[in-house]
Amino acid sequence: MSAVVDKAGPMLEALDERLTLANYVKRNLRKVFPDHWTFMLGEVALYSFIILLLSGIYLSLFFKPSMTEVVYNGSYAPLKGLSMSEAYASTLDISFDIRGGLLLRQIHHWAAMLFVASMSIHVMRVFFTGAFRKPREINWSIGVGLLTMGFVEGFAGYSLPDDLLSGTGLRIAEGIMLSVPVVGTYIQFFVFGGEFPGDIFISRLYGVHILLLPGIILLLITAHLMIVWYQKHTQYPGKGRTNDNVVGYPVLPVYAAKAGGFFFVVFGITVLMAGFVTINPIWAYGPYTPDQITAGSQPDWYMGWLEGALRIMPNWETTAWGHTISWNVFIPGGLVMGLVLTAMAIYPMIEAKVTRGYKDQDHDLLDRPRNAPVRTGLGVMSLTFYILLWIGGGNDIIAKFFDLSINQITWTLRFAIFIVPPLAFVATKRACLGLQRKDRDKLLHGRETGTIIRLPDGEFTEVHAPLSEEEKAVILSKTDHIPLEAPAETDANGVALSKRKLKAARRTAHLSRWFYDDNIPKPTPEELAAAEAHILHGYEEGHLVTEHRDSLEPEGGVLHDPNAEPAEPSK
Amino acid sequence: MSDTDNAIAGETGSSTQVVKPPFVANPDLPPHGARRTDVDPKAAKRAEHQVATCFGLSALATVAFCICYVQIPIDAYLPIPFFGAWSASNLALGLTFGLAAFFIGVGAIQWAKKLMFGGEVTQMRHPLASPPEAREEALEQFWAGADESGFAQRKIVRRSLLMAMSLFPIPLIVILRDLGPLPSDSLYTTLWRPGMRVVLDPTEAPVRPSDIPVGGIVSGMPSVLPAVQEEQGTLNARAKDVVILVRLAPEDIKSQQGGTSSQPWDYQGIMCFSKICTHVGCPIALYEQRTHHLLCPCHQSTFDLADSANVVFGPAARRLPQLPITVDAEGFIVAQTAFDQPVGPSFWERA
């Protein structure tokens, strides 16, 4: 026993006498966390936030958030003697005159990229597996909040150094503020303390970037994690994994060691990136001045979709009764992001409403994406939308690279943004149903072994093997949803429903059918038992299960034709 | 979404059952297969050494970091083929510090994977909802408290409190008033006045028509701008007043935004336009001489300078405002008048 472990006992005792700790420790120290690589995405987000806090505190020791013009006299020769803001000059100092400063700047920026990236993929994982369902809706909303804050905080961060690129970004932000109907001009004047760029914006942004938003993000992350801890993690279906248990590793020691180790791995990789790969070389852009610009300027990747929206929007503007509305700026700059995030925030409510029995159950076992074809389709549709906008944001780069004209790309995208996402929905939904059909086939016919043998009558067939228990458990985890039905005109007590309620309920039922009507049901227990006996028989005899109907007719079993329309789900 | 709606749609169906009964009991976890390190003491010893080596390497890297920090001058650069000069200090510090962290991580994960007890365990979930009695008790407590407060009965107190509370945030908004001045007419005005010289950016030299060849384009600003900028201590004037001077062969000019034949807005084919994009305000920079198109690098709005700077492509809705020019007594290019409209992005108050 090492001294550290020996001391733990007396220490716990002392603490317990003051804080009643034992009960808490007893309940939590060996809490079980399921393990899967997709569960690390949220962890990466958390770790990169911690890295951001640490590196950010370091940067704030040297950064001067001031727009006062100074003459640069540091050691970066090409900019010597130029007049620039103190913010930019101090960022140059961090990069060239403070040992390790450049490293920390680059750690901070790489961690910011990683923070938003891992959050985005984490959100996708949660969506496609249905992890947002009851009881985890609160955490879904918190997550949407975190993602929003991440965008804004990142934008605020790379606007601070006041270089030519970030200043251009702020100029665009100013234009977007101006485009807000009615109050836009006032928003702009209040935010910038007058006309653009003014002399106070960077110091205002600084407070927002290092105090306000990190504070909010920290609060949200804390709540998020406490809720995860309390509700216990979801898990993927599998042998021994049900809706009522958690299978995984205890926090002490395995999970703690793995997660703690993983923090250092993420930290290490971020630092190595910062050492080897330049990011945001502000010295190459020069100080901000509103009359200059670098061609091909690009924002950080997570702003790319908004940039794309701004680029592909047609130039609509309305002027009437002495006022102007810039649809060409307000829709892509303000509405698109707002609508997308709102849609994300309310999606769980929609699914809750159209799903029978949603409220009566906790959903702790994750869905396989194929088993929720409409949800998966909607997810892929949104991603397609996002990616198309993102492509729009790089239209000049793409044009250059593939030698296309920007006009062609832009016009193609203007149509594609309405046509391609719905197609993606349909294709995804079909693919999901195809996979469901395949799952059903596997249960009824066994797994294809790849071994082809020849029957006495000369026919070739493939040997099918029984599924492993693991495979069976995974496939059988599927829920066969039954759509809600439109209500009768009177309720159970014979009281007529109001017209409005009736209409609403019918609409809900309609939506529910849209969600769940297409479904390839799991086989019935009888079907399954019969099929299994048959598969096993065929497999063991060295004999085979053929795709032939006549050989598949089991005693008392149901004939299953893989190409037939699915039977009505049994109710 | 109200509960009743949901219930209506849900319960009038033929059945409230959703999920098929789990007709095949989910079997137990597979038995935990022994790892090599569980059965072979030699393998365990090897793993132990591996882990310790990782931690040792981390310690070494930390020491190396300190040495590099002190020893490597900050202005030393390594010429790396194809990548240019790299800061030696940044490279060394990143490498050592990164490895110091990375090896702790790898060591810990190896330890967990190879040496700690390796089996998955099962824990039951507990229902999140409290038992009904607890809920009832909680509600009772709440009602008791609410009752004692008299919130429900004392209408006047309740309403006046609500009024006070709803007014209370107002100061928090009012106090933001001095964040900035009101816009007044500042978005409509620029420094341009009749007779003001156009000077070059950045040399600040006045321009003669002969300085600009046909097909040429230069950036300019009002001659007072540097002084104003100095005095204001901001870049505000620069963000609004910068212009471009472009010279076309007079026969190539299809139209201009104003002027008469006796007093055209151009001067011998030299025209002056605002440099601030009417989309969201980037400075416009890319000129294609052959087509007379001016392209904004931000979102590719394209303006046809030969045709009143009208928008021919992209998201900008308005043409670039034209500044009428002529020459003064000394032969330098000057503004005839101020801009006849606001420059830069559109805004609500703009007619």
Ligand code: HEM
């Ligand atoms: C989620 C959290 C955060 C994100 C996404 C983020 C993002 C960024 C980004 C992208 C930059 C530009 C870096 C560059 O290339 O120069 C930046 C700069 C900066 N950040 Fe953060 N940051 C976060 C949190 C913080 C915190 C907590 C602090 C301080 C306590 C901080 C302090 C700073 C400072 C002082 C700068 C300017 C220095 C410079 O640019 O060199 N940041 N931030």
Ligand code: FES
């Ligand atoms: S700012 Fe010029 S196109 Fe957007």
